[in-house]
Amino acid sequence: MAGCADGSRTGLLGRSYFHLHLVSDSTGETLIAVARAVAAQYEGVSAIEHVYPLVRSSKQLDRVLNEIDTAPGIVLYTLVEPDLATRLEEKCRELGCPHLSVLAPVHALLESYIGAASTARPGAQHMLNAEYFKRIDAMNFTLMHDDGQLPDDLDQADVVLLGVSRTSKTPTAIYLANRGLKTANIPLVPGQSPPEELDSIRKALVVGLVASPERIVQIRQNRLLSLNADDDTAYVDKAAVAEEIALSRRLFARRNWPVIDVTRRSIEETAAAILDLHREHALKFIVT
Template identity: 65%
Template sequence: MTDSVRPAENYYHLHLVSDSTGETLISVARAAAAQYSGVKPIEHIYPLVRTHKQLDKAISDIDEYPGIVLYTLTEPELRNRLKAYCLDNGIPVLSVLAPVVRLFQAYLGGAPTPRVGGQHQLDGEYFRRIDAMNFTVMHDDGQHTDGLEAADVVLLGISRSSKTPTSIYLANRGIKTANIPLVPNIPVPPGLSELKRPLVVGLVASAERVVEIRRNRLLGLNAAQPHDSYIDRDSVAEEIAFSRRLCVRHDWPVIDVTRRSIEETAAAIIGLLQEHRRRLAEIGS
């Protein structure tokens, strides 16, 4: 590796070798890398590695840019070749699924029957996610409120409270999600308080955070108005208070997203949804 391509000391090379799309591998690697905020990975991603020629490219890069090697390869020859190369050259290497598969094998007994990209088969779960995504897009930002009873989750919140990105994330998990903007003195859709099947959740954030996001958005649109109530802190605080009062009145749970990532917000909603479904099942039994 030449000095011109050598990474700075706060960087390292991370090689991800997969015989499928690499989504599982990337997710695991990034989750682990995120634990080390002071050093960043330079990712080298090799999806659909199913022949020795394709593996040659990955090994060549690993040789030029040594670092950590993670892989998900089901073909024994490819797997053993990559592992042997790394071990012979003192390069850290790990099959990210192997420990999990061994645990399953110890519990279930018998040998697994590996399938390349098996987790991405077009099964019922896949089509459930597609259906949820279509529903969520159709019911974004207060659209088609007459069909809310078919939702799994209905999100409420003022402008810039992360309703749409949270909805899309939930939809990708197969959860049909509608979201409705809240504006003081503007009535919510009729029948919202009568919904039985969906979980209704309010999203709020600190006034400072909302103002910051709104200001950045307006600046990006070249439409910022210094005294516009849209970015006035007191006005925004009243919008948030209105949201909270509405949710308290109807006994809807509220999640403060100020310091939460979209993933953390979605995880909290999924937990609430599971409890909501248990209650509905108890009532129906």
């Protein structure tokens, strides 16, 4: 383990750093998500990520092994080609680096339960199948219906998001689109009525997004600062913002639309809550 122990460093304020090598024969998204989810549980420790996607040949693996040799650390990998995985493991053992095939335990579990061996297909989850094209269609729809655009066909959406400015409508919509949901988002602007097309929605799930006035003001101030704009405006006045949010809550209550407070939620957490609401909504729609 000596080689890997040398790979860790202590930086400013006593924070520890270590090298984390993520080796994949596909895009590396799975590895990155797993690694970051776990690393986030350790306070005072940060990973220096080295990401190697699309490693599918010995030549490509040679570069990876050289970099691990230069900066030893923890190695996580998703390589379905046995020869490549074996070479990587041998190098890690030589350097004393902890290493783990992230998908191996899941493969073993499924193989034991199903009673059939898997077929080695790098990037199989990214095949150009119906699900893939559904996500692309959802993304196109979502981009075309951002910020209140094209309200005439709102009921073609799976989800419609409403909220005052800076409630993370657009990034949440993009995330949902990547999960295959056609998502429109509509800003609630002081002095302007929501589009009349909302009255005729039958199929789409409408969700209201809110946040605390303090959080909205903070985000808006940062936005104005980035634009070098004057901040002497009701846009960042706490009382005015609080009234905006109160009006939006009353609108959501009148329409009986579900509300999600995004003050302390990440985009992923907000989207997860909406996906759960959409599953329930879709089931009711099918039943009726």
